[in-house]
Amino acid sequence: MTELSYLDGNMLDGPLRELFAVDLSTATGRCDHCGTVGPMAGLQVYAHAPGLVGRCPTCVEVMLRLVRAPDRAWLDLRGTTFLQVPMPVQTPR
Amino acid sequence: MGIVSPGFQGRPRTAEPALPPGQYLTEDFPVLSAGPTPRVPLDTWEFVIATETGTEFRWTWDELMALPQETPTVDIHCVTHWSKLGTSWRGVSLDTLLEGVDTAADYAQAHSYGGYTTNLPLDDLRDGQAWVVHTYDGEPLPGEHGGPARLLVPHLYFWKSAKWVRGVRLTVEDEPGFWETAGYHDYGDPWREQRYQGD
Numbered sequence: 001m002t003e004l005s006y007l008d009g010n011m012l013d014g015p016l017r018e019l020f021a022v023d024l025s026t027a028t029g030r031c032d033h034c035g036t037v038g039p040m041a042g043l044q045v046y047a048h049a050p051g052l053v054g055r056c057p058t059c060v061e062v063m064l065r066l067v068r069a070p071d072r073a074w075l076d077l078r079g080t081t082f083l084q085v086p087m088p089v090q091t092p093r
Numbered sequence: 094m095g096i097v098s099p100g101f102q103g104r105p106r107t108a109e110p111a112l113p114p115g116q117y118l119t120e121d122f123p124v125l126s127a128g129p130t131p132r133v134p135l136d137t138w139e140f141v142i143a144t145e146t147g148t149e150f151r152w153t154w155d156e157l158m159a160l161p162q163e164t165p166t167v168d169i170h171c172v173t174h175w176s177k178l179g180t181s182w183r184g185v186s187l188d189t190l191l192e193g194v195d196t197a198a199d200y201a202q203a204h205s206y207g208g209y210t211t212n213l214p215l216d217d218l219r220d221g222q223a224w225v226v227h228t229y230d231g232e233p234l235p236g237e238h239g240g241p242a243r244l245l246v247p248h249l250y251f252w253k254s255a256k257w258v259r260g261v262r263l264t265v266e267d268e269p270g271f272w273e274t275a276g277y278h279d280y281g282d283p284w285r286e287q288r289y290q291g292d
Contacts, residue, residue, distance in 0.1 A: 074276030
């Protein structure tokens with residue numbers, strides 16, 4: 001019996017490229033603090049700050065932080081339990 | 094009279110004030126905020142220093158006002174590239190607040206009403222480098238600028254000067270705060286242009 005082993009992180013490239021190519025504002029997110037599920041486009045975004053801060057419209061806790069340096073960006077989603085992203089329907093091969 | 098007249102020179106040219114790299118001078122006071130402005134009534138306001146062993150030192154508003162007050166005039170530098178020179182504040186030095194606080198901690202994490210946090214070495218709060226300020230330009234500090242009281246640590250980028258400050262936790266380990274966990278530099282020295290991680 002062979003052991004299940006893990007794959008090199010390079011394999012994430014394809015799946016993540018597909019994910020982050022979509023418009024995240026069309027995604028649905030769950031607030032990790034209060035459990036509210038709603039469109040990310042409904043977040044309250046504070047932009048007059050060192051980064052963008054997206055807050056839950058229900059409890060005002062931080063769901064998203066996006067910091068943009070000239071050559072890098074950081075996306076902090078620890079306040080978001082999940083993102084539900086609309087995807088093209090997969091057809092059986 | 095010589096042929097070449099010195100002519101009218103107008104006002105003497107003053108040297109451009111020295112700014113940290115990448116900064117521009119502003120005369121107004123931009124408001125930056127990562128969330129809604131907390132409204133903190135003075136009768137329930139408090140400032141707490143908590144040591145790494147859990148000992149707490151608390152001050153009410155009236156107790157803070159009864160401490161020796163200082164009036165620092167300092168230059169401030171925001172990581173979003175603006176600098177403002179010669180800002181005038183009134184408040185209590187962290188040296189005063191840390192008097193009698195027995196600690197072996199090397200780090201501090203300031204925390205605010207509204208949930209904001211920021212970290213810095215404890216040494217950067219000492220020796221006349223940091224204050225809890227409640228007055229700006231002779232007036233009570235407006236809420237949008239961090240009133241009733243904010244931290245003032247002008248030798249670091251201004252995100253370290255936590256608005257609506259509620260207290261400082263003294264920690265043995267460095268614990269990155271709100272922006273430091275999202276790409277911003279852990280220390281944030283404007284003269285070394287430490288804006289982002291790895292700068």
